[in-house]
Amino acid sequence: MSEIKLIFTGPAGAGKTTAIAAISEIPPVRTDVDATDDLLAVKEQTTAALDFGEITLDDGSKVRLYGTPGQSRFAHMWPILVQGGLGLVILLDNTRPSPVEDLAEYLDGFADFIAETGAVIGLTRADHPGGTTIDELHHYLEQRGEHHPVLTADVREEADVLMLLNVLLSLLETR
Amino acid sequence: MSNTISLPEAFRQSAEEILARLLDNTQGAYGVVLATIDGHALLHAARTDLPADRIAAMTSSLVSLGETIAHEANQQKCRFVIVENSDGYVVTLRISSRLTLSSFAGNDTNLGMLLSATRSASEALGKAARQPSETAQ
Numbered sequence: 001m002s003e004i005k006l007i008f009t010g011p012a013g014a015g016k017t018t019a020i021a022a023i024s025e026i027p028p029v030r031t032d033v034d035a036t037d038d039l040l041a042v043k044e045q046t047t048a049a050l051d052f053g054e055i056t057l058d059d060g061s062k063v064r065l066y067g068t069p070g071q072s073r074f075a076h077m078w079p080i081l082v083q084g085g086l087g088l089v090i091l092l093d094n095t096r097p098s099p100v101e102d103l104a105e106y107l108d109g110f111a112d113f114i115a116e117t118g119a120v121i122g123l124t125r126a127d128h129p130g131g132t133t134i135d136e137l138h139h140y141l142e143q144r145g146e147h148h149p150v151l152t153a154d155v156r157e158e159a160d161v162l163m164l165l166n167v168l169l170s171l172l173e174t175r
Numbered sequence: 176m177s178n179t180i181s182l183p184e185a186f187r188q189s190a191e192e193i194l195a196r197l198l199d200n201t202q203g204a205y206g207v208v209l210a211t212i213d214g215h216a217l218l219h220a221a222r223t224d225l226p227a228d229r230i231a232a233m234t235s236s237l238v239s240l241g242e243t244i245a246h247e248a249n250q251q252k253c254r255f256v257i258v259e260n261s262d263g264y265v266v267t268l269r270i271s272s273r274l275t276l277s278s279f280a281g282n283d284t285n286l287g288m289l290l291s292a293t294r295s296a297s298e299a300l301g302k303a304a305r306q307p308s309e310t311a312q
Contacts, residue, residue, distance in 0.1 A: 036212065048212075048213060048235045049237075073229075076233055
């Protein structure tokens, strides 16, 4: 048995807390505080430090799941949370003005970690009218010279979140 | 991103006096930051350069972690989060549902006095925030 640490990141409201809650075998640890800024138009609370959950794989390995705060002023938590991590899930909210710009922010913010490990990208609310497409995200990645799996995901659904993790774990096994 | 809490002028003046008093009356104290619970700096007073915006966000993380750890440890109501460093202290507490107060002191301070002064300041701020003309809660 081994322990694996994976990190979920992405903009506020993309579904990091929801994704971890959807699959965690333990009651997830949350550090939500009341929002007092423009985020209130989207949600009432924001993660100020981290989310934490756990799952057990078929081979008995424990996977520890950490969610980062989404708002950029909490970016001090990002390098703390990725220590010892083996991979990153970047969740993008397709209802936001520019998921491509959001993706850029997180690829830049976690560049060193991604270079050492790996990342998978999950597009949430993918059917939002006028939103970004998987092809557009792939095109942007190509422009950056990067190659990461991109999937659509409803992070309220356990199966979708597990799919993201399975793709990430498969990616890590081939590195 | 701007926060929605506005500081009415009367509260701002009271708060500035309270923060200044904490610095003046607490040996070793060199900074104090009033912030929203989600990490926006509202007011600060300091004898040195203090990155209030970054500190406000970090102390928000501290408060949320302190409260979460207390709950996980089957303890009630986190009162202070105290960071003791080789050359000083950082103490943070929640004033109300939406405000936090953090104070910073060198190790020439008395920790008990610093905690007491910070608590007194937070009570004064809470009282000022509850005045009928105030909207900061």
